[in-house]
Amino acid sequence: MAHLVWKTELNTGIHEIDTQHQRIVQYINALGDARLTNDQKTVGRIIDETIDYTASHFAFEEAMIEDAGYSFVGPHKKVHEIFVRRVVDFRTRFERGEDVLGELHDMLSRWLFNHIRHEDGAYVPTVKAHLQVTESSAERVVKEQVRRELQQGRAGVQAKQGWLKRLFA
Ligand SMILES: [Fe+2]
């Protein structure tokens, strides 16, 4: 299966986001390669890793655009949520023994570049301006946000620590 190839025009210029997007591309390519193996355990593991990593990226991105005061955080989260639901549905079908890999791979490939170009592209100016004003990096603003929530004992903050670890291990 043809590998997805990263194009420089997909770069947002926000270092952490570009790194994470490129990593997702690697996962999608690994899924494509997994089609060649008949090892269902490996395929299941790669699907899970793709879901986990993508969900971590979404959480990071959502925290970042929230911190920047982006106006469309709600709709952006909704788009992520619907996407995760779709992928989880694939996971369920896979568990039932259906051969979903080709369909899943096609959907991911199409969705990702399209989302990066449009919805992600739309927040870039706001986030960049915010990072410039705060003289900060996306990693720093998000980690700072999680640290504050931790101090406040906010619900769900443990999960955030989990995805931060996954992204910056
Ligand atoms: Fe996004």
Ligand SMILES: [Fe+2]
């Ligand atoms: Fe993204």
